[in-house]
Amino acid sequence: MNPLTLVHLYPREMNIYGDTGNVVVLRRRLEWRGLPVQVVPVSVGDRLPTAADVLLGGGGQDAAQGEIGADFASRGPTLRAMADDGVVVLAICGTYQMLGHEFVTVDGERIEGVGVLDVVTRGERERLIGNNAVDTADTLGAGRLVGYENHSGMTTLGPAAAPLGRTSTGRGNNGRDGTEGAVRGNVIGTYLHGPVLAKSPRFADELLRRALARRGEPVDLAPLDDTLPELAARVAVGRPR
Numbered sequence: 001m002n003p004l005t006l007v008h009l010y011p012r013e014m015n016i017y018g019d020t021g022n023v024v025v026l027r028r029r030l031e032w033r034g035l036p037v038q039v040v041p042v043s044v045g046d047r048l049p050t051a052a053d054v055l056l057g058g059g060g061q062d063a064a065q066g067e068i069g070a071d072f073a074s075r076g077p078t079l080r081a082m083a084d085d086g087v088v089v090l091a092i093c094g095t096y097q098m099l100g101h102e103f104v105t106v107d108g109e110r111i112e113g114v115g116v117l118d119v120v121t122r123g124e125r126e127r128l129i130g131n132n133a134v135d136t137a138d139t140l141g142a143g144r145l146v147g148y149e150n151h152s153g154m155t156t157l158g159p160a161a162a163p164l165g166r167t168s169t170g171r172g173n174n175g176r177d178g179t180e181g182a183v184r185g186n187v188i189g190t191y192l193h194g195p196v197l198a199k200s201p202r203f204a205d206e207l208l209r210r211a212l213a214r215r216g217e218p219v220d221l222a223p224l225d226d227t228l229p230e231l232a233a234r235v236a237v238g239r240p241r
Helices: 020-031 062-074 076-084 094-098 201-214 227-238
Strands: 004-009 037-042 054-057 088-092 102-104 110-112 119-135 144-157 165-167 182-184 187-190
Touching: 004 020, 004 201, 020 037, 020 054, 020 201, 054 094, 054 201, 062 076, 062 110, 088 094, 088 201, 094 119, 094 144, 094 187, 119 227, 144 227
Parallel strands: 004 037, 004 054, 054 088, 088 187, 102 119
Antiparallel strands: 102 110, 119 144, 119 165, 182 187
């Protein structure tokens, strides 16, 4: 079996609130099962491997998004082709916003997106902060996702994107409609930091199953002892916002 290739977008610029941990979680869950894996970091100016199985990007300050904005936009045709081909994508916060059509900062600066997800984001003065639990029963069937949100960009979904899930404890995409994140095929965007996969092991395994199935290598992932991450999720959700 060839190694599963995890591509980590902008590991230096887009790594706020531990989002690099999502890469670590996927790598370790494969290694614990004896499955080969390789991690390829991609920074500004680096070639984006088209043989990627999973593409991961994190969140960053607005300044970081401006720093990588032109480089990210230049990758639009490749990213759209990868999404159409079923590559698994997990985009957190800032990367989620940039996969949409546009992100307009609170000061009115427009950062062009790549249109992979049918979403638009507007910066506002209010920040949405705190632990968040998201029910994915109607979308991924990956159970409850638990993470930490801290964003002032308010995202609205268009008709070509479905919400990742519904939130009852947090504020989600915009603090108004109860939705969190967006899904289009194997492309998933969310505001959940944490890293989200550390406290959402069923979600992590769902991403791996999708990546392996796309390669024609569906496998029954051996069960792991997820007592600790599940306990961490319960503690996080139980904390007052």
